[in-house]
Amino acid sequence: MLTLRTSRTRTRALIGTAVLPLAALATVTACGDEKAGSTSVGGAPITGVHWTVQSVTVDGKATKAPGSAYLEFVSDERVRGNYGCNHFDAAARVTGDSVDLGKSKRTMMLCEDKGVRAFEDTLSRALADKNTVKRADGRNDRLTLTRANGDTVTLAEQRDAALAGTKWNVTSLSSEDTTRSLPKAAQGRAGLVFGKDGHVSARLGCNQGRAKATVKDGHITFGPLTSTRMGCIGAAGEVEKAMLDVLKNKAAYEIQGKGLTLTKPDGSGIGLTAADSTPGR
Structure with missing residues (x-):
């Protein structure tokens, strides 16, 4: 069984990031759905919430996200999600004002849509650095992750749709x-x-x-x-x-x-x- 561990040596680049089939990533996920505490930003929790990626802004240019891109702060030591096509599961250091992703496991799906592939590259680079976490416009259902260079990932809280009746x-x-x-x-x-x-x-x-x-x-x-x-x-x-x-x-x-x-x-x-x-x- 694959296990993610938080290490003092952080992996900053996606080069060398482990890749694995979706079935194997599902095994990683099943091994640890721990919710060690509830990290809060602006007085409201961010762990245990499905955060849909709305857009990524790089060098002042905003790119709308595919509907499948999301983040979930599983605990203050783990973040998982989807870059737009491929899933990832990463060791992390999450505090009340920052998120720092470490070594991650990700699937290796061949995404045929060129726009989605480009977005995946943009989002994965943005998340490979330490980001400041803030509530957007004072709203509890909006977050922004901002790198030191000003690049920003915008997130919105999204409740899961019901299987039946949808x-x-x-x-x-x-x-x-x-x-x-x-x-x-x-x-x-x-x-x-x-x-x-x-x-x-x-x-x-x-x-x-x-x-x-x-x-x-x-x-x-x-x-x-x-x-x-x-x-x-x-x-x-x-x-x-x-x-x-x-x-x-x-x-x-x-x-x-x-x-x-x-x-x-x-x-x-x-x-x-x-x-x-x-x-x-």
């Missing part, structure tokens, strides 16, 4: 080491709605379907899917095949803010976003 739109497809946005021709055509009756309704790309969905211990077990049988080719067909693969049996699920991931044991899966949330570009 309209989830499929926004990305992933294999063990690659994630990519849906082809334009298939965007808006695929999604899931989990009902409180223990079933899921699915828009598959071309066809519509329904199946039993049993949620337990971070996994969803899907029953046999009944669906229409229209022929489906091209981009929509590709998305439909990926969805059918996920809905065959059992998948791990995770909700972070407005994002939902369903992952098969082989590491492939789909990413979904709550319908009232549009991922940034």
